[in-house]
Amino acid sequence: MISWHKTRFLIVGACLASCLTAVPLNTHVAAASPEFERALHNPKIGDKIGNVYATDIRAYVNGHLIPSLNIDGYTAVVAEDLRSYGFDVAWTPDQRRVTILPRQDKPTEPIPAASPSEQPIGAKLGNVLYTDIETYYEDQAIPSYNIGGRTAIRLNDLDKLGDLKWEPQKKEISFQAVWKGQGEMKEAPTPLVIYQRQEIKVPAIQVQGVSVVSEGKQVGQVLDGSLRISLAFMAQALGYKPSKANAWGCGQETICFDNGSYGIMVDPRPLKQGGSSPLNASLFWMGGEEGKHELQVTAVDTPLDVLVEEWNLKELFGYSSTWEPETRTLNIVYVDYAVDDFGFPKSLNNYYYTYRATGYLDGSKSLLPSFTVKVNPGALGYGGSMGLIGETGAHRYKGVGGLSEYRYDYEKLYNLGSYEQEIQVSAGMRILFKQNLSYELTMKDVSPVIDYPDPFSGGEISRITFDKPTGGYTRTSGQAVSFHGKALKKASNELKVIVEHQGYGGGFEKVDHFDVPIDGDAFSFEVKPQADPRYLTRVTVQSLISFPRGTRMGDVARFYIEKATEEP
Template sequence: MLFRKKTYFTCFFILFILSQNCFGQGIKVGTVINKVISTDIKAYINGYEIPSMNINGCTAIVVEDLRNYGFDIIWSPVDRSLVIKENSSKKIKPISIKKNNNSKIGQKIGNVLYTDIKTYIKDSEIQSFNIDGYTVIFMDELKEFGDIRWNEEKREVRFNSNKIDDLGSGVDDNCCFEIKCIEEIDMRLKQKDGKYYFEGKEVGFIDNTNSGFKIMISGKALAEKFGYNISVDKGCYIFKKGNYSFKFKNNNTTIEKFFDGYLYESYDIPKRTVVLNNDIYIYDADLEGLFGVVKYNSEGGIYLKYKEFDVKDYEDYEIQGNRFLIDHSYNGYDVNMRIKNKTHTFKGDYCRIPKGTYLEYGDNELEITVNHNDRILMLKRLTVRPDLKTNQIIYDEAIGLNMKTPQNGYIETNKSEILIDGEIIHAYGDNLLVEIEKLDTKNDQFKKTTSKNIKLKDKKFNEYIQLNKGYGIYKIKAFTDVRSENCRFEVLELFVNYSE
C-alpha cells in the first residue's frame, strides 16, 4: 500500500462503496468485485518478507500467511469467521518468495471475489476478500498491533509489532484445534408398554420386526431437542446443524455424512429405520454415530446425553522429516482426532506417533477430522510434503535409544558409508535389523536396496552402513525386539543425502 494519507482514505472509500453495493444488491459469494495487480512493492512483517499483492493501489496480504509470522489465525466454521491474534511466542517460519520475471508491474494477475467470511482484529470486523480460496486483507489493518511505515525510495512497506497486547495464543504450542464443550443436553425417555415418552409425548417404540429387538427414536424429537434442521428430499431425510449434516439415502438404508457440503463417509444401515407419519425413527444404536449421542440405560427407560462444542482451527502443525504432527487442546475421552492420508498408505506394523501420521515422499493429501464420538466437529484437507532436512531422531523412553553418532536425523555426506553408533537399553536379544532404501526420483518413492543384520553387544551397536547405489537420498531404518521376544519396534530412522 502507498501509506500516504490520501491513498489510505481513497482505498477506504472504495471499500466502503464496494461493501455497500455488495450487501445492498444481495451479491453472491464468489462474485468478482475487483482485480489483483502485480506490484514491485515488498512487504515485511517484523523484518521478514511476506508475499503481497496490489488491490486498488493498496498492498494486501493473505491472512493465512500470517500464521508463519507470529500470528494465530483462528478459523471458526460455525459462524464462518477468522480472528487474527498476535502470538509473540510462536516460531517464525517465513514463506519462500519466488520472483516472477514474466509478470509486468500493474498487470492483472487474478480476481478479487466477494466472501461471506468475517475477519476480526481485537473484536472489530475488518474488510476482507477472497482470492483463490484464501482470505485477503489490506496490510494497513495490522496497525492495531504496531507501526506500519512506507519507504517511497525502497518501495517497501514494513510492519513492526509493539508487542504490547495480545501476547500469547491462550493454547499450547503446536496446538492446531482448540476445543471447548459449551453445552450439554440431557434427554430422558421413559418406557411404558413398549413405547418411549419424552416430556409426556410419545417419541419412540420397541421394534421386534426384522429379526431383532430395537429401540426406535423419533428423528423429529431428536432434531428438536438437539437443534438440528430436518428436510426431506424424495423421501430421504436430511439432518443439518451448522457445518455438519447427514443424509439417509436408498430408501433410508444408507447414511452419508457431510461437513461443509463435502461427503466424508457413507455406510449402509439395512432395516434400521422406520418411517411413520412423516417422521423417521432411528435405531438407538445408530445415535452415537449420527449425533454423537451417548446412551445410558436407566430404570424405566433410557437416558441420552448430547454435547455441543466450539472448535477453533489454529492450523498449527509441524512436519518433522516424514512425520506430520498435529495436536488438539481437549483432554476428554469423547473427542478424538483422525488423520487419513488419501494419497499414500503407510505400510508398517508400528506407528510411533499417536497424534500424527507418516508422509511419503511427494505430495500427500491429508483429511483431518475432529470427532465427538462419530459426529464430525471439524474437517480440513491439506496437501503437504515431507521435509527430510527437519527429521529428528526419536528418543522413546520405552525403547531407550541412545545415539553417539549420528545425532541428527538428516545427514549430508560425500562418503559412500555412514557409521551408526549407539545403544538400545530395552533391547531384547542381540539382533538389530537395518533396512536401507533409496529415493527413486522418477516416482517419488523410496525403494529397498538391501538389509543387514547387526549383532548387539551388551545392547550396543557400532557399524558402517554402505550407500552402495550411487548418489542420492537414502533412508536407513533399524528394528529390534524391545523388552520381550516377538515385540519388534522401529527404533531408528535416518535420512542421508549422499552427494559429490
C-alpha cells in the first residue's frame, strides 16, 4: 500500500545567482550541488538528494509576487499556491500525480508573500528527498522531489513551457505562463472532479451445484444457500494487487490487497479451518486506516484467502452485479473511478458554503460514486444532491468519451467557531477520495451577508447587500449603529431584525425584534448596542423564505457590535 502524500506541493525554480555564496554571480542557471547530482543517478524513494536553504530572492509568477524559498540554488514556490496565480493544480491520489494547468481566464488572487526568512541567507532549513510523485505541466513530465512531504519541481524545467527570467541585480526570478487553451474542460473545475477510466468485466461466474466456477476454475462455494466467492480471486480480477508485508499493518498471515490508494486487510486467524463467522475487514486510504466493515467469511485451506458472501464483496469493492437464473450465471461489472483534486478553499469568509464536485460518468451504470461531507461540530445541512447537467453522453474527460456530466452539491450553514470537515467520495465501501479540512469563522473576518446559492434549495429568499456597515464587526463609542442596504431580490416587502445581548458565560439573549420595510429596493434601521463594553450585541437580519408547502423565516445577515469606551 502506498503511503499517504499530503497535497501541498512545491515548484522549484531556476537557480539564482546569489542564492548561495558558492554560486557564480555571472550565471543565469547554476549547477546543483554535487550531492544533488550524485543522488539523481540511482535514487530510491526517501533518499536525501539535496538541501533547503533560506533565501532573500523574490519570485514572481504571472506578474505577481509569490512566497518562495531556495533548494540547492533553485528558487521554490508552493504548487498549490499557483491556484491563486492563474493555474489549476490537480492532485490525482491513486496515480500519485500532480498536474499544473495554466488557465488564462482564471482570476488571480495573489498570496501575501512572507518576509525574508529570519535565518541567515544560505542557512540550511531542511532536506530534499527523492519521490515517486509524477508531476506534469500540462502534458509535459517534469522531474519532481519531496520536501518535507511536499512535491517539488525545478522551475528551470519550465523554461521551454513559458517565459522564465532572472534579474540578478534585483534578486528577482519570474515565470510567465503561455496560454494554449483550456483543453477538454470548458470552464473552471469544481474542487473535485470524479471521472471513470476503464470498465472491468469479471469473467462470468457460474454456479454448478455447490461449486462456484469461473473459466473452468473453482472460485467459491454455495454454503447454506449463500454464494461465497474467493476474496483473492475477486481482488485480482478487479485489478488489485497483494500488498507487501508490513505495509499499513499487513503481516505474513493477513490478507491484504490494494489498488494504489484504497486497500483492504482481513485477518483470517480467528477462523477455524473450514469454519464460518463474521470478520472485520480493515479499510485503508493512502496507507491510513479509515474504518472497518463486517464480512461473512468462510475459511479455506488456501493460504491468504477466504470465501466472502458475494453481497459483502459487492459492498467492499463497489461493483455492479446481475444474476441470470436460467444459466445460473453472475455477471460483474467494475468501473475504475478516479478523482482529481483541484483544491477546496483554505479558509471560509462566509457562513454558507457549498461543497461541490463534478462527475464525468456513464450514467447507465447502476452504481455511481457518492459524495459526502461530515462536519464536526455539526453545521446546519441543507443536504446533498446529485443531478445530471445537460445532454447525456456528450462529454469527454481524459481521453474517455461518451460520458455525462453530473453535479454534486453539499450545502452547509455555519455559525462562528471552529469546524472539522471530512470530505469523502466512494463507490460502495471503496474509497475514491478522502480529505480533512479545518475552518474557523470569526466575526472580524466573516462576511455579514449569508451567501446562499441561487437557486437556493431551501426556497425563495430575499437577496440583500449592505452599504453600511460593510463588515460583520463594528466597534463604536456612539449611541447607535446605522444600517443601510438594498434588496437585489425580494421574497417579501420587509425584513425582520433580531437584537441579542451577550451575557456572562458568552451566550446571547434576545432583547428586541422589529420589522424593517423595503422601500423600493432600499431599507435602513438603527440598533443600540448594550452599554457594557465587556459584552457584544448581535444583530440578525431575517427574510421570509417561501417554498411549495409554506413559508418560514431564515437568517440572511449577521452583525456583531462591540461598545468602545468613550474617549474623555
